[in-house]
Amino acid sequence: MNLSLQTLLKQAKEKMGSCTHPMVREKALETIRRAYAEGIFVRITEGYRSHARQNELYTQGRTKPGKVVTNARGGQSYHNYGLAVDYVLLSPDGKKALWQVNSDWRRVAAIAKSLGFEWGGDWQTFKDYPHLQMTDGLSLVQLRNGAKPNLGESAASKKAPIADIQSTLVSRYGFSLKIDDLFGPETKQALLKAYQTELNKQFGANLVVDGVWGPKTSAASVTLHPGARGNLTWILQALLYCSGFDPQGMDGILGEKTVAALRSFQRGSGLKVDGLAGVATFRELFK
Ligand SMILES: [Zn+2]
Incomplete structure (x- = not known):
């Protein structure tokens, strides 16, 4: 049986938690809804990430075994400010994560971008295909110094x-x-x-x-x-x-x-x- 939209939304809400910015949460959920209407199943794998968890991830592939998964230490990722989410596609029954960056994957990125996200797959140096973020133009330095993004409707593009x-x-x-x-x-x-x-x-x-x-x-x-x-x-x-x-x-x-x-x-x-x-x-x- 195919996964229901309700299940996908519920899982995403749990994954993002309450520390992900409300606008980022809402637009991530809208991305899931729109993709679902096109027969694409999206799972949010990560939302807000604490500084401690970011530091933990940073050690992976460096001082700890495994593959390097991030170049950012605590405070150096938009995830640490609740402004980023990561996604992966699922098989319709929800049993398999599909990591291939194919046209469905890009379609999800296009939907997210139309809702105001930046997509890590567009980056020139380090392509981060699962990554979506909303920054309101703020740098990480500004965020570390306590700046708060304004992610009202003006930041989220209304293009359709x-x-x-x-x-x-x-x-x-x-x-x-x-x-x-x-x-x-x-x-x-x-x-x-x-x-x-x-x-x-x-x-x-x-x-x-x-x-x-x-x-x-x-x-x-x-x-x-x-x-x-x-x-x-x-x-x-x-x-x-x-x-x-x-x-x-x-x-x-x-x-x-x-x-x-x-x-x-x-x-x-x-x-x-x-x-x-x-x-x-x-x-x-x-x-
Ligand atoms: Zn990410």
Whole structure:
């Protein structure tokens, strides 16, 4: 039997405890809810961490056996101020922790970021894929000196990119679609219908707009090159975003950031990493 959302939320609350900042707690729970709606099961493995526990962890792999798990001593991690949580994905029955940083993992990070978290997977030097934090721009030195973050609604971003994608699909193509800011099968199907519509309009493809990827859609597919502009590029950007590869904007222009997201997606999916959006890439994105 699949884990219930209630169980996931309850476990997360217990794990985070009362010393995790209320806004961080609330946004972590919201991340779990939204991921759950997309069929992704998220467990919070860590929230607030005391200075003593941080020092204990620091010795692991140094003076004590095991693998190094942190570069921070007590007071040197945002966990010590209740401003960070760590997550892992679970198998639907909750029995297995899934540590592979795949598109589901990135999707959870994208959801958390849309709610105002920074993600450790975006860091350049030391990538900390399970780690999410909200700092309000405060450094650890400032926090050690007693500064308190202001994590009101202003700090938590109100952006809802998937709702924007859904609204565009409704207004541009006239599809009927629930605007709930959740990426599910219906939104994906609407994006495929949009893709078919554009192939018909721009290339005279004569496809039935049914939101099903078949041999005719495959044969009619085109390849988008860097610099490509228009609705097809927008569809590509929307698909990349929803798959957890943020093109950092949906302007309908296949610029550097979209190419970077596209290449990451191709690498993660075992496709040829060429930065071109061709039939194999679209087929994979619509899977
Ligand atoms: Zn962490």
